[in-house]
Amino acid sequence: MENLTAIARRDFLDARRSKLVWGVFSLYGIIALLIFVGPTLVADNVESFGIISIVSSVGLFLLPFIALVAGYLAIAGERESGTVNFLLGLPNTRKEVVLAKFLSRGGLMLAATMLVFLIGVVVAATQYADPQLVLFAPTLAFTALLVLVMVSVAVGISAMTGSRSSAMAGAVGFYFVTIPFNLIPTISIPGLIRYVTNDLLGMALEGDIFQFIQAAISPAMAYQQGLNVVTTRLYFDRFESNLPPEAQEQALARLNDQAWYLAPEVMVAIMLVWLVVPLALGYWRFKDAELG
Template identity: 35%
Template sequence: MTSHIPTVARKEFDDAGRSKLLWTLIGLLVGLVAIGYTAIWYTVDDVTAAEVLNFLGLPLQVIIPVAALIAGYMAVVGERRSGSIKLLLGLPPNRTDVVFGKLLGRTAVVGVAVGLAFLASLVLGAVFFGSVPFADWLGFAAVSVLFGTTFVGLAVGVSAAVSSRGKSMAVVVGCYMVFVALWELLTAGPYYLLYDEGPPIEAETWYLVLEQFNPIFAYTNLASSVVEGTIYPFQFQYGLQSPEAYQMTPAERFPGDAPFYLQDWFGVVVMLAWLAVPVAIGYYRFKRTDL
């Protein structure tokens, strides 16, 4: 049987590329990179391009998830809402082609956004600082593309699993708020109830595992391992941990040699899980939905 995933992906890339809000976010991301590099060049002495590269960590982890969720949350449910899904499925593409074609096409849009941001950093690094740490730059770019793909997968999976725009928006916004605003309350809060204190630096292993499974934490830990300096996660903090703990990775907080699932590279597994599981659930539900 011929796969029509590439055909659907091209259509999705064109459709998502017409979103003014999405391109506004992409423009904002590139603009922040340009402004940040220029400001650092003007105000900071004796700084290298390698040291400036980690500046990208904050705008990337703030804007990429939002752009990815916007790109993906209406991917499938939007077709169902308009009724065009019946027309689409009446053509050669089947439901498998629709889900994975939309995932591929929307991922390509976010990949373009990440690519433009890193291209701007490459050019500005060479212009302002005279050199570019290409190995670090390439590794950081690859990790950032995976980060964006993770949130596209989450959004497309939700979009395939639910039946209305409102439900899709509620779930993806809820997930984002959990990752950014509620993660500490949902992890450190129970720790406090169990042990009558907030998580210390050398916290229980189960808590460190939960910390690692936040995709934003996984991204910043992994990105920090490929660039010079540390990239801190964008997260609401409620003072349930010590200031030192906020600045350490799960591997650094583990007493002794950290197990593989707490090491920085395991962030790749975490992000792939947040990509694959929602898509698998959404695909399963979409395959069995009576349209």
């Protein structure tokens, strides 16, 4: 445990000096702040539900990118520079190195994410007509889990590769395949499966199945699906909606009619699998790797 703590502390100090990580995260923080504050400048009846939805949508694209940037060189960078040999020359195991890198980079990302949400809570509590602070709790929980999952993916990729260029290619490829490309029906994996099964084979599979596939191959999509269901239900249960009764009933009906495998609990389970598997695969490749 002492070795794990020592490696994590050293790596945390190194990672927090990354200008690229802080530059991108500062951009996210500025955008989030503008989203939180902007509506108060033009309206008096601001509520948190819509604002949180916008912030989480922005975070869907930016936070995974920031987490991948923060972690993709965690081990590959040290392997290429040769400093990993010094690190392992001390009484440290390769398992401790992988776990420590995840803890340090994950801790850095969590601290920055919580700071952004703390600012949002302060703005909502002091400036919004209906702050709806209870909605921040599940949003922060889902966002924190997403951040940790993406750090796990980044560290796992870094442990599997032996050079900066390979780690960067893996991180960039994972980001585009699981997020931007995953949203384009014609080139996404769910879209291709839909084309083969429904269009070519005439199987007429339901849309919920493809939505589940989209979430299963992308922790960011699982985050979006789970968070949307939780916050929407909480909003309609606890607060008075500005929507007409018919629109509110339709929105709840759409949520309630979804298949059981699109429930928030299933989305959390998917994200937990993504949290564990990349680290395990990364360690499996790293434990026997020739370090040169």
